[in-house]
Amino acid sequence: MPEPRALIFDVDGTLAETEELHRLAFNRAFATAGLDIAWDRPRYRQLLAVTGGKRRILRHFADAGLPPDEALAGALHQSKNRFYADAMAEGIALRPGVAGLMNAAREAGLKLAIATTTGRSNLGALLAAVDLPPFDAIVTGEDVAALKPDPEAYVLALRRLDLDAGVALAFEDSVNGLKAATGAGLRTVVTPGLYTAGEDFSSAAIVVADLVGFDWRA
Structure with missing residues (x-):
């Protein structure tokens, strides 16, 4: 790969x-x-x-x-x-390892993107509350006709990045998100959350508790 x-x-x-x-x-x-x-x-x-x-x-x-x-x-x-x-x-904490991974990826010259089918206002509220590097492409629910598990959000994110799925890595927490990402041809890292632990993540490239120390080159 x-x-x-x-x-x-x-x-x-x-x-x-x-x-x-x-x-x-x-x-x-x-x-x-x-x-x-x-x-x-x-x-x-x-x-x-x-x-x-x-x-x-x-x-x-x-x-x-x-x-x-x-x-x-x-x-x-x-x-x-x-x-x-x-x-x-009022503030919210990022999940462990998220900021470190994004900053390391940005320093290494990787592009960063968001592919969500939540609304733009909800995304804006989150990004205003946390400290993250800028994104090269953002796709929200307003940008797509079909929500996850349909792969449209990821397909559009790849198009906006001008990259093929084979040179990108997706990060998800739910089976619906995993289906969307893999449906777009993406290798997917899953970090199960409060409401998604126990779902079937067998199609993920890897399942980890968090992103602390995660190396995208491994």
Whole structure:
């Protein structure tokens, strides 16, 4: 295998353990709207099989026998994103090894990219709260028609980097993300997170607890 020329990162659960902040923000949005909905951790783990916050809300409506109210789901999702941004403004720690790996890769001349299907506002809130080097390409949910596990986000990131999949390495934390990355032909490093431990990562190039000391040349 050729040595990687680019590292492409997922965001939620990969750069930082953000999923718990998302869950709490959803619950604040539900409470503010006067809805008797509160997602505990087991329920949220189930819903993470659905990518996209609005789609997650609609899945909950369907599971609860409620009508598929697109307008309400959209309003709740926007409210949730505001609560998430407020929480993120208070600060969040990157997962161990993330900053060190990115800085080392940048110093070695590698390109860095993000391929996420979270919203641009959520990504912006995270990047404003942490200290990371600049990215050569960023793909968010607004840039693609199909969310993960569809590979579109990674295909677009590679196109924007002007690189083939064989010279890039992806970093993910979930089986949906792994399917997206491998579907684009990428070797993928998985660091399971709070909500994804125990998922089937058998198609990953490597599974590690964190990125401390990770060497992309190995």
